[in-house]
Amino acid sequence: MSGNARxxxxxxxxxxxxxxxxxxxxxxxxxxxxxxxxxxxxxRRLGITKSAIYYHVSSKDELLRLSVNRAxxxxxxxxxxxASTTGKTIDRLEHVVRRSIEVLVDELPFVTLLLRVxxxxxxxxxxxTRRREFDQVVSDLVKQAEAEGSIRPDVDPALTSRLLFGMVxxxxxxxxxxxxxxxxxxxxxxxKIAFDGxxxxxxxxxxxDSGSRAG
Amino acid sequence: MSGNARxxxxxxxxxxxxxxxxxxxxxxxxxxxxxxxxxxxxxRRLGITKSAIYYHVSSKDELLRLSVNRAxxxxxxxxxxxASTTGKTIDRLEHVVRRSIEVLVDELPFVTLLLRVxxxxxxxxxxxTRRREFDQVVSDLVKQAEAEGSIRPDVDPALTSRLLFGMVxxxxxxxxxxxxxxxxxxxxxxxKIAFDGxxxxxxxxxxxDSGSRAG
Numbered sequence: 075m076s077g078n079a080r081x082x083x084x085x086x087x088x089x090x091x092x093x094x095x096x097x098x099x100x101x102x103x104x105x106x107x108x109x110x111x112x113x114x115x116x117x118r119r120l121g122i123t124k125s126a127i128y129y130h131v132s133s134k135d136e137l138l139r140l141s142v143n144r145a146x147x148x149x150x151x152x153x154x155x156x157a158s159t160t161g162k163t164i165d166r167l168e169h170v171v172r173r174s175i176e177v178l179v180d181e182l183p184f185v186t187l188l189l190r191v192x193x194x195x196x197x198x199x200x201x202x203t204r205r206r207e208f209d210q211v212v213s214d215l216v217k218q219a220e221a222e223g224s225i226r227p228d229v230d231p232a233l234t235s236r237l238l239f240g241m242v243x244x245x246x247x248x249x250x251x252x253x254x255x256x257x258x259x260x261x262x263x264x265x266k267i268a269f270d271g272x273x274x275x276x277x278x279x280x281x282x283d284s285g286s287r288a289g
Numbered sequence: 290m291s292g293n294a295r296x297x298x299x300x301x302x303x304x305x306x307x308x309x310x311x312x313x314x315x316x317x318x319x320x321x322x323x324x325x326x327x328x329x330x331x332x333r334r335l336g337i338t339k340s341a342i343y344y345h346v347s348s349k350d351e352l353l354r355l356s357v358n359r360a361x362x363x364x365x366x367x368x369x370x371x372a373s374t375t376g377k378t379i380d381r382l383e384h385v386v387r388r389s390i391e392v393l394v395d396e397l398p399f400v401t402l403l404l405r406v407x408x409x410x411x412x413x414x415x416x417x418t419r420r421r422e423f424d425q426v427v428s429d430l431v432k433q434a435e436a437e438g439s440i441r442p443d444v445d446p447a448l449t450s451r452l453l454f455g456m457v458x459x460x461x462x463x464x465x466x467x468x469x470x471x472x473x474x475x476x477x478x479x480x481k482i483a484f485d486g487x488x489x490x491x492x493x494x495x496x497x498d499s500g501s502r503a504g
Contacts, residue, residue, distance in 0.1 A: 224488060225489065226481065226485075229478055229482065229487070233470075234487065236459075236463060237456050237459070237478060237479060238482070239459075240456050240458075240460065240462070241452050241456040243455075243459060243462075244454075244459050245452075247455070248451060263444055263445065263449065266441065266443065266444055267444065267449065267452055267453070267483055267486075268482055268483070268486065269486050269488045271482075271483065271484050271485040271487075272440045272449065272453075272483055272484050273439065273484045273485055274439060274440065
């Protein structure tokens with residue numbers, strides 16, 4: 075939580091602190107789209123007046139900034155964990171992927187909002203810049219693991235990190251926490267597929283097969 | 290192209306057949322959102338009157354139906370190709386993944402529109418039903434390949450097919466045909482990662498590593 079959020083929480087009215095305000099606002103943004111949501115809509119859904127919202131934040135834009143930063147801060151915290159910064163690079167990469175999935179599940183509405191940001195405003199462009207910085211961390215890990223010989227040399231590192239996080243991010247499209255699939259099971263499935271592959275070692279791969287069907 | 294489309298093309302005015310009408314409409318839908326686009330918006334962008342649009346289609350809904358069906362028809366055609374229906378199941382699965390990526394690249398705006406459909410109208414719900422049928426074909430292939438021993442037994446088939454196509458579908462978020470990455474290169478990268486994994490065989494995997502960090 076940012077300094078602003080802590081301040082607002084301390085001074086918050088009983089029953090409606092900034093945390094809860096963000097939880098509800100993000101849900102409405104995800105349902106109606108950020109552009110399509112007015113402060114009036116939020117006030118109705120929250121059951122408080124617009125001036126009660128302005129008691130906590132200066133604008134709809136600030137609600138967006140605090141919301142996407144909650145997701146981004148959690149993702150950047152992952153990159154600073156010990157298992158992300160020490161040890162073999164490929165294991166560090168696997169740790170970042172695994173923990174990012176846990177963040178995605180823990181902060182599902184916030185990550186969903188973040189992934190839908192398109193860059194129409196300054197706040198959105200700042201979020202996209204931070205997303206690119208995160209992507210760069212992942213891409214550098216892929217590159218380094220490839221240089222160390224732990225990752226197959228025939229895949230482009232930038233493309234690999236896009237596809238890897240494409241798989242991770244696609245989870246927001248269908249994941250329902252209520253159905254009982256845990257973050258750790260999701261993380262296991264993603265890392266098994268991406269790092270070790272679906273094919274059993276007993277299965278013979280026909281190497282000439284893939285080149286023949288170019289688009 | 291559907292029967293309707295062919296009919297409309299035959300009777301179409303010079304310079305504006307249904308194909309071109311769809312191309313432009315889909316681009317506008319993707320930019321502004323389907324809900325956010327009026328027939329007035331389309332008429333302005335196309336540079337033709339609304340009645341000229343109604344000469345080709347009965348409603349905005351019909352434009353959506355024709356557009357998403359173009360993507361869906363192409364995907365279902367993939368599942369009927371010889372390499373999708375004969376041979377080892379895991380190779381059939383790999384062929385479906387590879388060819389789906391080629392469809393995604395060939396029909397990028399149409400697949401993009403399809404993947405954003407949320408089920409608010411009858412046309413959208415029909416599209417979601419057909420998407421689920423396609424997902425079922427993929428999921429059945431994963432299940433069968435697992436039963437045959439070609440796919441590792443420790444991944445859930447439904448989850449695997451979601452993640453596999455999560456990776457494929459994520460391509461719409463960033464792929465720009467103008468940057469020169471070909472469909473076949475994309476398909477190579479996806480199938481290498483998903484089927485054979487990123488890790489080189491020389492790299493030792495520490496099996497106790499993954500269970501300890503449950504979310």
